[in-house]
């Protein structure tokens with residue numbers, strides 16, 4: 001079958017690879033109908049997650065049709081049209097039972113790597129490096145989905161493939177931040193990053209009752225989408241002092257909840273950006289945390305900052321004093337997909353959550369390297385490239 | 390056909406993963422990086438399984454732990470609150486690094502068997518051309534050791 005593989009830093013190819021097989025009783029094999037680029041893939045591509053092997057199939061945000069079912073699968077059958085959580089979860093460990101699905105104890109077959117980095121390993125993720133399990137990804141004609149009863153969800157008839165696709169990762173990640181970040185009715189929420197994740201965080205904040213949502217980015221077409229589809233106010237951080245604007249907008253208090261959806265390759269104008277770039281290149285810090293720093297400084301006293309953006313290891317110049325003295329709560333998480341996907345599908349069915357506009361570029365799998373180029377360089381208004389294997 | 394440079398890279402990768410555990414900042418986490426080696430080797434290695442203690446029989450352990458037979462001692466205790474049961478194991482006599490790696494892998498596989506009934510299988514999996522570069526072989530070494538390493 002055709003699949004998109006990582007061939008080295010900033011190199012992708014489309015190759016003929018063997019088809020996946022059922023390996024455990026709880027597996028299903030999916031014929032992929034839609035699979036999309038995610039900001040997290042950019043960190044893999046650019047080599048900041050150094051656990052990729054040439055030949056690895058990438059892709060973790062996807063939906064499709066069940067074509068084969070392992071003998072232990074109870075809830076899914078051949079022909080089901082399903083959307084799949086990007087992280088793999090066993091459903092029976094303490095973390096899964098407590099709905100912290102991306103922290104699953106049993107779904108990462110290479111725990112030694114992340115235990116060394118973080119003190120504990122986390123769950124595995126489809127198509128996201130050997131540090132997160134080494135699963136073959138979804139940018140392929142077929143993909144194996146382990147623990148399918150836990151991680152796959154039947155898409156209601158009224159929800160199109162194009163809409164359901166983003167329940168897999170972008171929208172469920174955003175819901176993780178909105179929910180665990182503690183967004184409540186009447187809150188002001190600021191979201192850094194207007195990619196798929198940030199836009200979904202803005203919209204879901206409004207859905208759970210936030211009174212005002214502000215989205216921060218520099219790309220005009222993305223800020224336009226945030227205004228149109230999430231009803232957000234927007235700030236271009238290259239021309240406006242973000243903290244000053246947020247103070248003015250919030251009566252001097254600052255946002256109640258700050259959601260960071262940028263990640264470890266944050267862009268920042270000025271000396272801070274140069275500093276972070278140099279340190280990252282010299283491997284003196286692994287991640288560039290500009291947006292998290294800004295969120296901590298801008299957040300209201302006693303407020304909450306949530307990092308949805310992916311960070312790999314160490315950051316520098318973190319304003320711990322502001323965090324401590326202002327009494328902030330700082331949290332982060334990888335996506336707890338199965339906790340949110342059912343609710344997302346309901347919201348999608350009622351047209352309360354639309355996602356199709358994120359798919360600015362739809363193309364066959366064979367054109368994926370071009371799709372990633374557009375997505376990485378944010379060219380031609382690309383928000384997400386979607387592949388149709 | 391075996392290229393000595395490439396197979397050396399894989400060995401280094403495996404060793405690196407072991408060393409990574411020692412790179413931890415002092416005082417952070419629970420690894421035994423600062424213990425003296427004899428103490429580290431004698432530490433109980435513990436996993437918590439989400440089952441009531443009466444469902445984990447020390448006399449009838451899952452195959453991966455049972456395979457280590459009398460070489461290890463095993464302790465089963467209820468975990469606090471709703472956390473399940475702690476399964477701890479250590480060697481009776483001074484183990485080698487290889488022995489400890491085997492014990493880590495056995496504990497992880499046993500936990501999986503008790504909680505999910507299966508051990509995840511990963512191969513064969515779809516992949517494209519695996520370029521035989523030193524960096525690639527290094528990662529192969531890391532991955533080959535990833536079940537046997539870590540802070541457990």
Ligand SMILES: NC(=O)c1ccc[n+]([C@@H]2O[C@H](COP(=O)([O-])OP(=O)(O)OC[C@H]3O[C@@H](n4cnc5c(N)ncnc54)[C@H](O)[C@@H]3O)[C@@H](O)[C@H]2O)c1
Nearest residue numbers: 039040173193195196197261262263266267309310334335
């Ligand atoms: N926690 C999870 O489980 C999870 C899941 C999916 C994605 N992610 C992460 O979320 C992040 C966003 O993903 P995405 O798909 O939306 O990516 P994306 O690359 O499409 O969007 C990132 C956006 O951040 C903007 N940006 C860069 N620097 C900024 C700054 N200093 N201030 C404000 N905005 C800035 C960029 O212009 C871009 O629009 C990535 O780090 C990704 O890895 C995490």
Ligand SMILES: [Zn+2]
Nearest residue numbers: 038039040169
């Ligand atoms: Zn993602």
Ligand SMILES: [Zn+2]
Nearest residue numbers: 090093096104
């Ligand atoms: Zn689990």
